[in-house]
Amino acid sequence: MTTMQGKLLCEVFKSSRKEEMYLYVDKRQGLERIPEPLLERFGAPVSVMTMILTPEKMLARTSGADVMAAIEEKGFYLQMPPAKDEYLLDLYRTPTEARY
Template structure:
């Protein structure tokens, strides 16, 4: 399955995977409005066994089949151990 990935120019680290190139009509209007302008960044084959940096490829494929899109939000700060206070003054 091919996926077309677009970066939100309004929301940092937010990406939309689409099942069809420029098929923005699949994104609900309130979600689309919050994303602002989208810029194409990548076409990727989501074959079984494919690994993605921040998403589970199986979940992305399932969302593309059921909804036609998958929304990748920025990682939560509380889930990233590198963003916490380590108690150093460095």
């Protein structure tokens, strides 16, 4: 892993096949450690951003520490789309104001 004193230069790719599916990889390694079956399912990767990750950084659905650990272990971190049922439950749980 390319670390700069606990930091990782990370590139994020979005899937061309599945909405809200993202691959996080070490910028210097790129996609070389991604298994071919995963790339086939992921579709053509579209680069969306490069960022410096630290273990303390909080991302929308995970932490920098989790992403860095996965990249160290597997060569990538795969962020899956949220389950549709959870999304609908969140909408249901959102308080609404009744107006009469």
